[in-house]
Amino acid sequence: MAKTVLIVDDSMSLRALVKLSLTRAGYAVLEASDGKEGLAQLDKAAKVNLIVSDVNMPNMDGITFVTHVKQHARHKFIPVIMLTTEDEAAKIAQAKAAGARAWLTKPFNPPQLLEAVGKLVLA
């Protein structure tokens, strides 16, 4: 059965590109446009094996989203990769403290994204 990845990003085109890269590699993909929608998707989904999240989003930013995920009894073990244009050390430290497992800067290269996903995705 295909592993499921949740993509959380306010850019529709970016979500489409990440989805294209992941589905070509055999992953099933769910989408959300901000952290609030991401939490709703997690509650609805049967199982999510990995989350790829942007940092700067309306309604709920990525770091707040990760914090909520890691506080949730059912979702806290899902690994999170931050995929963002940000590269400031302070933000990276915040994400790490919130519980993210990796930080990948945009523009992403498909093989690099797939390598990171492959390393962290839950069995």
Add this chain to the structure above:
Amino acid sequence: MTIHLRWLDAALPTLAVACAAVPLFHGVGVPEVTAVVGVAAASIWAAFRSARVAANSAADCAQQAVDAEARLLARYRDELPPLLRGILPVWREHVESVRSQTDTAVGDLVVNFSAITEQFEAAGFKGTSDSLPSGQDTTISLLTLCERELQPVIASMTRITDSKGALAASVRELSVITGELQTMASEVAGIAAQTNLLAINAAIEAARVGEAGRGFAVIAKEIRSLSHASAKTANYITGRMAQIMTIMRNTSEAATQAAASDKIAIELSGTVVDDVLSHVRELSVEAQTMLGQGNVIRSNIEALIVSLQFQDRVSQVIGVVDKDMARLRDTIDSDEALPSSDQWLADLQAHYTMKEQRRGHGTSAGGRAAASSAAPATALFF
């Protein structure tokens, strides 16, 4: 007019008091009139005072409006230009960065799409047959050609198999006849043995001559029977031998013909197989080429995916500039003092999320050039 009003403002009260005081020093008549005039003057003064207050109030409002306008003019003349002189170049740099990134990304997209098209053509996906040069085969045509060329070979092999079957039947028939001959040979041998016995008996009988003739007559009869049987067997054997010769001759001819046909068929098969192998090798080379082109196409697609992400970056840059324009509009509309350009730009910089924006925050062309292409992705694992 203001001076006149002030004079009246000072004179009217004095006139009113003077008129009111006249009756104290004069008789009735003129003093009464004077008193009435005084009262009237006082009334007029009171009314005028009210009017003056109203006029002053209106004047104050007008003055406030004038002052506000003057302040606004002062803002636009004195405060806004320096602020705009600081902000506009930065906005311009961001907009130019967007233009440059879009231009570069679209150029990359065109190059990558062109490369993918070329790779597809090089891999053999050339589209409709109308576009093919005459005599050039597609992969599918090669396979059809191989199938057509192999069919005669299969037919030849079938014919060879059939002829070998006929030969085998002839050989089986020969084998049967040979068995019969062996049986006949045994019979002839038996006949010969009996003939010997008879001869021996005849010799014995001859030894007993005395009773001449009886024994020899019997012996002669038996020998005659044996002679007939031998002749009959000999004829039969001769006939069968003739059959065998015919069959052997036919078989030999058939075998010779089959050998000649086989030789031709085998040579033809060899040629066809070589041809087919050549096509298969061609197909194999094309398949390898397609595999290689496929890898190149995959790389081009991955490059496309990277290029297409420019939309996300320029969207963020434009979003920040758009919000800053709205902030300026709101600030101008409010009565707050306009901040300095340094303060404004410091607030703007706090909203940046990308290196390109921070580089473009400077107004140098070097910042713009650096902003035109995104930095390669980095990955950190915690």
